[in-house]
Amino acid sequence: MSSILLVPIGKIVDPHIPLLKTPLEATFGLRVDTSTERSIDPAFAFEPSRNQYYSTQMIKHLLHLYSSFQGKILGVTPYDLYVPVLTYVFGEAQLDGTAAVVSSYRLDNSYYGLPADPLLLEQRLIKEAVHELGHTFGLLHCHEYECVMHSSTAVEDIDLKGERLCGMCTDVLARKNFRR
Numbered sequence: 264m265s266s267i268l269l270v271p272i273g274k275i276v277d278p279h280i281p282l283l284k285t286p287l288e289a290t291f292g293l294r295v296d297t298s299t300e301r302s303i304d305p306a307f308a309f310e311p312s313r314n315q316y317y318s319t320q321m322i323k324h325l326l327h328l329y330s331s332f333q334g335k336i337l338g339v340t341p342y343d344l345y346v347p348v349l350t351y352v353f354g355e356a357q358l359d360g361t362a363a364v365v366s367s368y369r370l371d372n373s374y375y376g377l378p379a380d381p382l383l384l385e386q387r388l389i390k391e392a393v394h395e396l397g398h399t400f401g402l403l404h405c406h407e408y409e410c411v412m413h414s415s416t417a418v419e420d421i422d423l424k425g426e427r428l429c430g431m432c433t434d435v436l437a438r439k440n441f442r443r
């Protein structure tokens with residue numbers, strides 16, 4: 264049975280990897296393991312002119328490192344991510360592919376000049392992790408506001424949606440898994 268591998272990229276805040284295990288297992292029905300190797304130093308993805316990390320490079324690196332892994336790979340990083348056409352991204356995924364990456368950098372209220380809210384940060388990270396992995400399972404953006412596959416360009420959007428797939432996305436996921 265294939266599984267999901269969580270890979271820390273950079274110095275992750277302690278509960279941020281283990282807290283993803285249960286929601287990801289519940290959503291995708293697969294075992295979730297955490298990479299036991301040392302955390303990856305993402306210096307190779309750093310873009311000095313933007314002071315950010317190129318998420319696509321992180322995905323390429325994960326695919327290279329775990330080329331023999333049979334399952335989905337999610338990199339989790341505290342660093343600020345970008346893709347060239349956007350100011351920032353909360354994460355990126357290979358659609359119907361193998362790897363995705365998610366960042367906690369912009370998920371805490373302290374980033375927006377508000378008091379830190381670790382619990383809210385954790386909820387947002389779970390939603391974005393489920394969302395990006397959902398893309399690797401072939402799920403597209405969903406129109407349902409409460410569906411975790413609804414797209415989020417700001418943290419307010421993340422707070423509006425739930426951490427679960429809607430009925431329609433659940434059906435799509437089930438059909439895709441059945442075909443594998």
Ligand SMILES: [Zn+2]
Pocket residue numbers: 394398404414415
């Ligand atoms: Zn998305």
Ligand SMILES: [Zn+2]
Pocket residue numbers: 405406407410411412413428429430431432433
């Ligand atoms: Zn949906």
